[in-house]
Amino acid sequence: MNCDIIIPIWNQPALTKDCVDSIFKYTDGVDYRIIAVDNASDNETKHYLQGLKILKPDSIEVIRNAENLGFVKAVNQGIAASKAAYACILNNDTLVTKDWLKEMIKVAGSADDIGIVNPSSNNLGQKPANGEPLELYAEKIAKERGQSIELGAAIGFCMLIKRKLIDEIGAFDEIYGMGNFDDTDFSRRAVRSGYRCVRACGAYVYHRENASFNKVKTFEDDFKRNREIYEFRWGKPKRVAYILDDVEENLLKKMNSEALALARLGNWVWYFRRRQANGPRHSNIIIKDLPGGWFYPRAIFGILKKKKKFNEIFVGGEGVGRVLSKLSFIHKAKIKYY
16 A cells, blocks of 8 residues: 655754654665655755755655745645655654554554544654653554544644545644644545544654754744634634443443444543443543542542532432532532433
8 A cells, every 4th residue: 555754844954854763764675755844944854855865766756845835835746746545644753663553554444434544653742751862662562553542633743644535525624723722623525525534553753753843933923813713713622521320221322322423523421330341442532430428428529529520410310410519619610411
């Protein structure tokens, strides 16, 4: 299977070289090409990319912009130049590891409705211990090859996208300019069209987070603007809690389905459970098992201590519902019965 790796670049020559070197070292078993979109970088980065093109003319294409057009437009330039079955958007401040792309493509091909794949990453909570070599940590991650977990939205630092999804919903929305929320918006559009975003558990890419964005003086203002645009279109994510005691199996299946539907729309769901049961596996569904005594007080305390307040709390019994209603001045949520 072939893939175009699209790398938007604005300066950062050392990071860019590290990223490209890691691609050449660790991308086996895939017919790939690098499309480097140079957003008017300074001469050092410009000359590095030009030299790379001379050394590896069949492996890299360089698109040079006369001015910095922003991250999103650069991504779309790369997508327009790509003809492969997969496009992988990759930040230039990343380091890939062994078989990263092959594993992501394998996961993407495992189901027709998987449209976007992230690798495991420190961006998503998979962090090496202090001083642990990246290659050694990636070997541990590789034990989970073939496995995936659904995501509320994909993150654009390393985003594998099926060509058929791009053909169906189009490229990234350039209203997001320099970046932020463009990847979340794209994910929402993908989910709306019946696709899923997943993490390939056995692939690993390390991200030196915000190494480029931190150089943009207007970052905070741009972030606030883009968040407002995103929330105007899609709404603010909801936070929903379920307090689950003894729930009949058919009702549990119904709640699991509802929780999964909420998570796929980018909302966050918490399960506070007395005992383990079959539950949906999704990055936006957090399961807190509370075995033993004092279940309801512990569940209520777990809700009250959250800094970010819940919008809705679902309960099964009137007793716990009355207690939570009396505490509504603290948690601010609507109490509902399942």
